[in-house]
Amino acid sequence: MAALNCKMKTEMHVGAANAAPLTTFLQQMIPHHANAINMARVLLKAVDLHADRFVEGLMYDIINGQTAQVTGMRARLGQLGQVLPEDVACSNLTSIYAAANMSVPYSINR
16 A cells, blocks of 8 residues: 555656646546555455445445546546656656655565
């Protein structure tokens, strides 16, 4: 969860100072929603929520509803001639974990 949160915070730092407020909003909300979707997926995989129907339903509502919203926001950015930066700052797990004051629990040998 810490890595997901770090990724979202990094990706939300987008937008030029002179960007239209709507463009900045969309560019920042997409990673925010993507984080909620990913957190819900992790929780569904990591915790047995069958006994808590509200929370289990909430996770699926977040996944389904916010996925649709992300799709719509990406489409609107395209219509506005704007883009959403890709995962430029979040491809290095070592730096993601370091930003969260954690260490990578394994090493990657290449």
